[in-house]
Amino acid sequence: MTTVDARPPAAARRQGGASPRLSRLPFPVRLLARMAFTLLGLLTLLFFLVRLKGDPAGVLAGPSATPDQLDAIRAAYGLDRPLFVQYLEFLGDTARLDFGESILSGEAALGSVLGALPATLLLIAITMIVSVVVGVPAGLALHHGPRFVRAPLGGLLTLAQAVPTFVIGVGLISLLAVQLGLLPAFGSGTVESLVMPTITLALFPIARTARMIDAELDLVDEQDFLRTAAAKGASRRRVVWRHALPNAFPAVTAALVVELSYLISGAVVVEVLYAYDGIGKRLVDAIFARDYPVVQAAVFVIGVVVVLVNVFGDALLRVLDPRTGRAAA
């Protein structure tokens, strides 16, 4: 091995990952290859997870099953065949989007999961919008505000980053729903029922966005183009909003993409907490009911969403900051 060789600077490696051979391919092809690779990895993980404890028939049948019942289940699910055959068949079924039927309701597992997806996506999308709409001004206040604003704001943001989602949620329920009776504590489908889940989920990303805006503004504060703009007579407001702030957009967009996985994890907790009928709640319900086809379908659907959003985010980043594309090549 070589111990010393020339390394590209950190910024050029930020996009990392693609091997030299792959990087000669056009960007969309590379992206598709990575998507397929990622999903394959997830499926493999799912497949072996179910077999981790040895016999999935035992898991499916529950602890009280008789040997005859176990044999019947093995035959019914094809678990008596070689592992490799099972794996290929699992991949084949997945490619045909067939996860089997829900053990509880009998309907197609994928269908029942997909039905709950829009509600979750809505929650996450609104949370992202809120986190930017509130987070950006908060970040500006944190950077340019007077001292008596900065200190308490910084404390609040630190607190928002430290308190877990469900603690915030329980607090909100007790305050807004139980004490004041302003909003419904549970349920889904109405606009009011979105308010508390959104606030609960958004506090952390708001804090992250604000901190990031602050840090990115730090980087450009002393740069020439800001001084030039000010010298040309641009108002302070214009210098901040028009000249300084856009520099933070790529970082904020990148963070939103990364934050998606946090938001989905958070959405699971929030959906259970507020009895909001989304994919996270379906997943947890299915786990409690030992409804494994639905569990697999839910994890798969979440995986696809994550991959798609990452692809979309990568593409968006290239539009927002052309440097990323050049640096990665």
Next chain:
Amino acid sequence: MRTPDLRFWTPVTVLAVVVTACLLGPALVDADPIAQDLGNRLEAPTWLGGNGGLLGTDSFGRDLLARTLAGGRVSLAVGFGAATGAVVLGVLLGLLAGYRGGRLDRAIMTGADIWLAFPFLVLALAAVAVVGSDIPVLIALLTLGGWVLPTRVTRTVVHRLRGEDYVVAATGAGASDRYVVLKHLLPQVLPVTLVVWSFTVGTLVVIESSLSFLGLGVRPPTPSWGNLISDGTVYLETAWWIIAWPSIMIALTVLCANTLGTALRRRLSGAGLDPEVLS
């Protein structure tokens, strides 16, 4: 005399108090965290005029002071144990990626990117559904939830050090890989690791309590901060104290772990180590 650095010593002190209290819990409180006393259900703390001891009792009449401390034992054991595991794993992978470079480096870092893109809680839930949630399983699982940050940080540090004159000189003088890694790289990586460890403790305590809150982590009757809160949500209107104490403890622990990490990072960057590594 320099004045003590409060931003460092405050979280250290608070964490030390929390950990000590939880460890010594059974010795300090004579109530049993699991023993039920159904005649004494949902009693308010004594200072609120109730009959529930210092922190009140829950829906089975169990003493909440004892339960909060016992729950802390479990939550902290899982959090600290898994964070330590994650940092060890991360340092090994980071050294491998950063020192070997090339294809292995790309493979590990791509793996890290992909791993981070997935919502870990979802994977953890699926895993727990199959393999159960005994405490050793939880620790192993959460180790997998925290390996990315220490791996990335270690790799970045090692990458930068590899080009340093003394590393090049050692290699040129015929030092073995093992010698270079142990003598020249690891000592520089370890302080940074401490920062990562601190942040990771915070993250993993949250994940453990989220799992337990959903009813899929630490299983009752063994208390943990997460399942204490989950027990208390039903009694939000009548007995708010059930959720109050574990919530405060989680918030305090995570807050202190994060502040400690920030303070350590500040110290390190003062000592010439690049803070940018951790941003």
